[in-house]
Amino acid sequence: MVSSWLNRLNWGLATPTGRVAQLIWGTLSRNLVQSSQRRIPEFSSFIARTNTCGELRSSHLGQEVTLCGWIQYRRQNIFLVLRDSHGLVQVLIPQDESAASVKKILCEAPVESVVQVSGTVISRPPGQENAKMPTGDIEIKVKTAQLLNSCKKLPFEIKDFVKKTEALRLQYRYLDLRSFQMQYNLRLRSQMVMKMRDYLCNLHGFVDVETPTLFKRTPGGAKEFVIPSREPGKFYSLPQSPQQFKQLLMVGGLDRYFQVARCYRDEGSRPDRQPEFTQIDIEMSFVDQTGIRSLVEGLLQYSWPSDKGPVEVPFPSLTFAEALASYGTDKPDTRFGMKIVDLSDAFRDTQAGFLQEALGTPQGTVKAMCVSDGAKYLTRKDIEHIRKFAADHFNQEVLPVFPKASRNWNSPVAKLIVEERGSGLMRSMQAQEGDMLLLTAGEHSRACSLLGKLRLECADLLEAKGALLRDPARFSFLWVLDFPLFLPKEGHPGELESAHHPFTAPHPSDVHLLSTEPEKVRSQHYDLVLNGSEVGGGSIRIHDAQLQRHVLDTVLKEDVTLLSHLLQALDYGAPPHGGIALGLDRLICLVTGAPSIRDVIAFPKSFRGHDLMSNAPDFIPPEELKPYHIQVAWPTDPEAEKSSSGDPRHPES
Amino acid sequence: MVSSWLNRLNWGLATPTGRVAQLIWGTLSRNLVQSSQRRIPEFSSFIARTNTCGELRSSHLGQEVTLCGWIQYRRQNIFLVLRDSHGLVQVLIPQDESAASVKKILCEAPVESVVQVSGTVISRPPGQENAKMPTGDIEIKVKTAQLLNSCKKLPFEIKDFVKKTEALRLQYRYLDLRSFQMQYNLRLRSQMVMKMRDYLCNLHGFVDVETPTLFKRTPGGAKEFVIPSREPGKFYSLPQSPQQFKQLLMVGGLDRYFQVARCYRDEGSRPDRQPEFTQIDIEMSFVDQTGIRSLVEGLLQYSWPSDKGPVEVPFPSLTFAEALASYGTDKPDTRFGMKIVDLSDAFRDTQAGFLQEALGTPQGTVKAMCVSDGAKYLTRKDIEHIRKFAADHFNQEVLPVFPKASRNWNSPVAKLIVEERGSGLMRSMQAQEGDMLLLTAGEHSRACSLLGKLRLECADLLEAKGALLRDPARFSFLWVLDFPLFLPKEGHPGELESAHHPFTAPHPSDVHLLSTEPEKVRSQHYDLVLNGSEVGGGSIRIHDAQLQRHVLDTVLKEDVTLLSHLLQALDYGAPPHGGIALGLDRLICLVTGAPSIRDVIAFPKSFRGHDLMSNAPDFIPPEELKPYHIQVAWPTDPEAEKSSSGDPRHPES
Structure with a gap:
């Protein structure tokens, strides 16, 4: 889940590599500074650092800096990558005898320990620059280091590409908050x-x-x-x-x-x-x-x-009426078309029995929706799914029609309709070769609601096959x-x-x-x-x-x-x-x-309303309820008790 | 209460007159605009007015404006003062026959009705300007008017100088909010x-x-x-x-x-x-x-x-220890002096019995405080009050000492002390003619706490007599x-x-x-x-x-x-x-x-925790408590019931 979500967020970036975290931390600080369109805040005022880990560039070469952060990882006791809320920076662990105590601190502290380091911003040796890391041209030559707090073995790694269940993330929310996306x-x-x-x-x-x-x-x-x-x-x-x-x-x-x-x-x-x-x-x-x-x-x-x-x-x-008529819902996703079209007039004298019947009832209508590339993308199984959805949720029939009959899936009724209305249907639905029409008949709002739901179902189906209907970068x-x-x-x-x-x-x-x-x-x-x-x-x-x-x-x-x-x-x-x-x-x-x-949300509840980190809501001793003049009415119905008990730490989501 | 509070707020303004409301509304808008130190917000964007009532000046002369506001008052069916959140403006009710309908609206609407008027900004006739009203140079020549909502008879007038109990203000909070101070x-x-x-x-x-x-x-x-x-x-x-x-x-x-x-x-x-x-x-x-x-x-x-x-x-x-030693509290009001002084060393070999005794006990101290102008302002009754306060709240004695014996109130002990230590006492207490010393003896923190409370009591007493110790315009x-x-x-x-x-x-x-x-x-x-x-x-x-x-x-x-x-x-x-x-x-x-x-606070609770406007907290039918598995444990002790019942609308504060 996390990785697909990162892909979505970084739409258009190069394919994630092992270095994905560096890349992303860079994007974070750049985007946030850009989007604020204001003077850049002083992120290091009042505290024990001179700079954030994410801000150092070649322009800082030679500067003496003090950084505070978490040890992201360590390579061969030579390099260490330090992380704070603003990014990552490479720290050179000193190897000379005189700096043995500094080396000891930096090599022995477990990953995710908190350290403070002071040193000089220097260039990376030629060829060792990392263009994908915003601080990739420089590194820190450390003079002094201090272990601020050590970290015990973590329940999961603080890396965005490491998958974890949501229940685990919620239980250790304070660790999950360290992730790039949070x-x-x-x-x-x-x-x-x-x-x-x-x-x-x-x-x-x-x-x-x-x-x-x-x-x-x-x-x-x-x-x-x-x-x-x-x-x-x-x-x-x-x-x-x-x-x-x-x-x-x-x-x-x-x-x-x-x-x-x-x-x-x-x-x-x-x-x-x-x-x-x-x-x-x-x-x-x-x-x-x-x-x-x-x-x-x-x-x-x-x-x-x-x-x-x-x-x-x-x-x-x-208007509400227009939204219902065109999209079958009062909250249409207008990033894509596939609007509902009323064909009642066109079918007023059709031979197709179920359409005739529907048009004969009060408020009876015939509605259709053109699923772009539906004939191209959707399989017989998909279409079965659509018809079943209509039957299960609306107790209503929906008829897939392939106007150009390029496939032989058209049912006899669909064939009849194509023969009767063929080109007119194509025109009024703005349909093209490769599209699929979904036709239904019934009371206006009911028919619209059904097609509105099918519109989203079809979008899901088409996107699962690679079509892009609802661009996540577009806001409609x-x-x-x-x-x-x-x-x-x-x-x-x-x-x-x-x-x-x-x-x-x-x-x-x-x-x-x-x-x-x-x-x-x-x-x-x-x-x-x-x-x-x-x-x-x-x-x-x-x-x-x-x-x-x-x-x-x-x-x-x-x-x-x-x-x-x-x-x-x-x-x-x-x-x-x-x-x-x-x-x-x-x-x-x-x-x-x-x-x-x-x-x-920093500290959300699970869908059952629990705080999985602190275990809220929780039992309270009866004497603490006394000042409020209430007492618990314990359910006598064992079924009710069963359904509402259970371990709140059990994965829920 | 309200008027003294207005005086405090407008410290330094001329004595309130009948025009106090106008004066104050002007101060409001000026101060708020000044204190924001930013671009002035557009207060009339998106809505049915062109300007606020408070902003019109001579520079607007000739402009066509539309205003919305409440009728503050009306004079002889000729003038009307319109109020909105930004101030007051005078509106000229048209008297000519052709504007009869406008006149009817503006003359018949009760005070505090909401109206919209459109018209031209004109100069007031020479001599009729009101220098105390920010909009006092102009008035509005009305062309059209609309009654937006009529007002029933109010429980109190929306005028800051009209006194009302706090319970009434809280019950009709939505009306109280219209006041200048809120x-x-x-x-x-x-x-x-x-x-x-x-x-x-x-x-x-x-x-x-x-x-x-x-x-x-x-x-x-x-x-x-x-x-x-x-x-x-x-x-x-x-x-x-x-x-x-x-x-x-x-x-x-x-x-x-x-x-x-x-x-x-x-x-x-x-x-x-x-x-x-x-x-x-x-x-x-x-x-x-x-x-x-x-x-x-x-x-x-x-x-x-x-x-x-x-x-x-x-x-x-x-430090906490310093605050306690000098002010007898961990939250000293440092707008004024009257610090506590330790005189233990000075009295080490005193003849005064109760001081001797105190100094003989562990952590025993002698402390004093110099009440500036105490001898000048305080009466024998005030001093009795102070001694009684010490006895009631701390079960401790406090001795008033008048160093220069300008009055004959000094007790025999006080006289002995003045004779023994006279000038030294004056020096170490930085006391002057007309001051009063309060002396006490006992355990360090207890003696300090007592004098700390008396310091505030004395400040109240002195201020009640016209001394200014705690300048409300000063922030320490x-x-x-x-x-x-x-x-x-x-x-x-x-x-x-x-x-x-x-x-x-x-x-x-x-x-x-x-x-x-x-x-x-x-x-x-x-x-x-x-x-x-x-x-x-x-x-x-x-x-x-x-x-x-x-x-x-x-x-x-x-x-x-x-x-x-x-x-x-x-x-x-x-x-x-x-x-x-x-x-x-x-x-x-x-x-x-x-x-x-x-x-x-816009909608505060009374000191008993009630919302006097909506009557919260309130009873809830037992069936609405069922989903929460609680029931009310009604008290069986009639005393408890009595103390917690009662009409929540009863004035409480």
């Missing part, structure tokens, strides 16, 4: 957030306000962690977002708020979710959707690492707009729930439908999508107390007493306002190309 | 933190790393909130600081870490403490005490608001060094506990005492004190696993299994490291001169 990810994250702050605070006058995390439950806040207080029966709650507080700040006249906010969501075990996560939380008064969109576009453009290519603005947008942003305000409540037909949250303002054109046909009301919610992942979402909020009461009370049937403070605040001169929250972990994950959000 | 405090906080980030991240290469807040209990973590997980009996814990994580980051090679970290401490009801608070958390590898001190001095100098005067570095320092930083590493465990004589935390490194000169006389070992802990408040503390940490085990196991008798991950980490090449944490709430409180940390 150093790179965390430093890039820090720098990108710093630039976001600069943009918001210094360029646009936003105020960074810290909001509480000891709060109370919101209506329907079943996913909120609870915290017992010292008052019997009373609990705080960890908020899923600062939503209420940021709206209250607008009422309070802090008209431009932002916060890099810690949020909490207890979803039990979910892969690639974290019980605590971070969002860039923004709210503004007197703003409309266009304003928020421009702000966020500017924010991302300004903070984007320069080595990841410029970000072009404005970002394209689609997309706004999705005009979501429905309400959705039918799952399991309660006839009732509605908020599509996002109850504070979202209705679309101005649809306000009149609120009392009559609320299910038809569009909202002023917007999502920001990057390469098929939702990286942000927000809305213009309701600032009218009466409208907010109507939505909570009449439409959603919520208990408004839990929100009385917010409703009251809207009564006292609340300005129109709106905002957005960007999911920072997911965003940094996409920017760095990391395989999981756990790779852009 | 806007100022929160904006200053945001800007100061931004400059700290700039210094750490951009100037000195620190990496901002977010550490988890769902963690596990640390040994002796009785003040840590617990969070039930979905696994029966297992709990997360909210950490009191990222201490373990920042040390693990050092082991992980992230050699310069900082975080503006949310921390949690459950101390029940404590005035001026918050269950969640923020610290500027810093850790560095390869650093010593001097390095950390220089870093922090530079940090505060760089981020200090320019209108609060420059910060001079380096800060003076005292002080390092306190060489704390003891261990203290006797309260209630367990013979046992030791960490003076700060068990990861603090011993002073290099005292390491040899660790096994023999641990109570004599000084630590490498340092505190930063500002005007008598502790605003930061940190230490060089133990990086040697064996030494850490010895401290935890042998000296402190702690259960090391809870810290096995940290001990293991130290074995794997942990670099020498150290750090510090600055208490941000307290620091901002001192900078702004706010009377309480609650005034520099």
Whole structure:
């Protein structure tokens, strides 16, 4: 996993060699300095070194330097490679009798021990330069050395190409953090957030306000962690977002708020979710959707690492309805085509039975998608997989059609369709020789969803065979707009729930439908999508107390007493306002190309919510629960007990 | 309270008049722009206004502007003062027939309604300029107006000079936030933190790393909130600081870490403490005490608001022993003198009985403090108060002595002392006519502590009479060094506990005492004190696993299994490291001169830990606790129930 991930990160670099680590450490410091576009920080101020291991060049020749670092490796007791967070440098172990004590220290310290060395920067002998190592022209002639701390035998080597399970990496996170990719990810994250702050605070006058995390439950806040207080029966709650507080700040006249906010969501075990996560939380008064969109576009453009290519603005947008119709999802990956096309009209008088049948039902449609080079890349087995996927997940049929019949896989129905519509189909699908069409028929949104999923399945299949559809170096942003305000409540037909949250303002054109046909009301919610992942979402909020009461009370049937403070605040001169929250972990994950959000978080939890390093959560003696007036209700059902026990150090991921 | 606080903030301004609000809003924007020392942010980008209410000047004359704001007040349906976060501006309500609809909107909207107005910037008629209002030369000739939201009758007026209880302010926090002082405090906080980030991240290469807040209990973590997980009996814990994580980051090679970290401490009801608070958390590898001190001095100098005067570095320092001997406390307020002087030698052969007696006991001392102008300001009643304080809090006697006997209050003993030592006493105490000496005798640290408390009591008394000892515009930083590493465990004589935390490194000169006389070992802990408040503390940490085990196991008798991950980490090449944490709430409180940390936090808890606005913590139905396998253990003791119940909205502070 690690090596493929390195390949991805260093896209375009020469094939990794044994020297890959040196190469990469060099890239790290160069890229980070480039991307910061600022004065270069003093990395050695206040401490016991004069320079970092990664910064020495020919221009430093003759300088006396003191370096601190970890012993990366040692060769024949003559050379030693020293590593710190900034790179690698070669150290010459002195061989003369007078330096015996220095030699002893440097030759006896185990790998990954911490040493301090002082000496002179000298040229490497001609022919021994290493062009792939940023410090490859020089080495350090050591005069004095000190062992700062010795290292015991490690559970794994600190080398990026040494594979280790994620469970082992999480258990020894402090060692895993020494790896190139974790150093790179965390430093890039820090720098990108710093630039976001600069943009918001210094360029646009936003105020960074810290909001509480000891709060109370919101209506329907079943996913909120609870915290017992010292008052019997009373609990705080960890908020899923600062939503209420940021709206209250607008009422309070802090008209431009932002916060890099810690949020909490207890979803039990979910892969690639974290019980605590971070969002860039923004709210503004007197703003409309266009304003928020421009702000966020500017924010991302300004903070984007320069080595990841410029970000072009404005970002394209689609309405929710368009996204569903063309991509079968509200978070389309727009790095590649293969859009869904409606062929209902074209097939209005077809002879193909199942199409006829579908078109005869209400909202019945015929949809197709052109899989570029599908006929070229996909095997019969792949196509079987696709059909099975459609049957298993959607209980629906999908028909592969090879328009030019270059292969004899076309079923009788497909043949009939090609004979009937042949060239017209090719034209309307913009299909070429070697492509494959996937045809389905059924209710509009269901057919779109199916083809949307198959679009990604096909992309996976094609990429596994070497096609490049989703360039990891490309960043395709997309706004999705005009979501429905309400959705039918799952399991309660006839009732509605908020599509996002109850504070979202209705679309101005649809306000009149609120009392009559609320299910038809569009909202002023917007999502920001990057390469098929939702990286942000927000809305213009309701600032009218009466409208907010109507939505909570009449439409959603919520208990408004839990929100009385917010409703009251809207009564006292609340300005129109709106905002957005960007999911920072997911965003940094996409920017760095990391395989999981756990790779852009210093100390993540496993997918079961455990800290495998410290063994959290953990048992607490009953007497320590007493001040909180709670006791453990041990489950009596042995099944429940079984499923939730187990050794948390057991590899989970 | 509010008005005295305004006076303090605007120290040196003219006496507040009816126009105080205008005056202050002007100061706000000027100061904040000055103190930012950067390009001025665009406060009106992306939104429906062209300008802020506070920025318009004669240079804008003739410009067409659109403003959004709250109606501050209205005069005779002719003028209206509009307020936003940046200031106040006068708006001319049009009187001509053609603008009847505009007039209607502006005259009928209640105070604190939100309006948008468009119009032209014009000169005020000659003689009607308001020099005290930054926008006082101009007004807005309105063409169009829109009511954005109406305001119901307010629970209190949004005027700084209108007094309100703190409970009311907290209940309607969103209205209180509109006040000048809250806007100022929160904006200053945001800007100061931004400059700290700039210094750490951009100037000195620190990496901002977010550490988890769902963690596990640390040994002796009785003040840590617990969070039930979905696994029966297992709990997360909210950490009191990222201490373990920042040390693990050092082991992980992230050699310069900082975080503006949310921390949690459950101390029940404590005035001026918050269950969640923020610290500027810093850790560095390869650093010593001097390095950390220089870093922090530079940090505060760089981020200090320019209108609060420059910060001079380096800060003076005292050892813990010196601070105790001279000020009777480890956090001396060094803005004023009145130091404690040891007079043991001078009184070695005194006739005064109680001094003789004290000097005869082990560690017996005679101490005195010179209260400048004490004889001039203090009444007999004040002196009674001082003696009673000494008796009540320390069960100790304190003797007021008036060296020049200008008053006849000297007791027979005091008279004897003046006769015996008169001029020598004056010299060694640097006392002058009109001063008062406070003399006490007893064990060194006890006598110092008593005089240290009396020093502050006397300062309160003198300031109440008009003396200025502690200039609120002066900022006296002080390092306190060489704390003891261990203290006797309260209630367990013979046992030791960490003076700060068990990861603090011993002073290099005292390491040899660790096994023999641990109570004599000084630590490498340092505190930063500002005007008598502790605003930061940190230490060089133990990086040697064996030494850490010895401290935890042998000296402190702690259960090391809870810290096995940290001990293991130290074995794997942990670099020498150290750090510090600055208490941000307290620091901002001192900078702004706010009377309480609650005034520099957007949504603080009351001293009983309640959010009076939203009514948190709150009851939760038992079924919502089920997923966490806990149930409430209702107290059976009616007393306990009584003390912890009660209406949380009841004024508390």
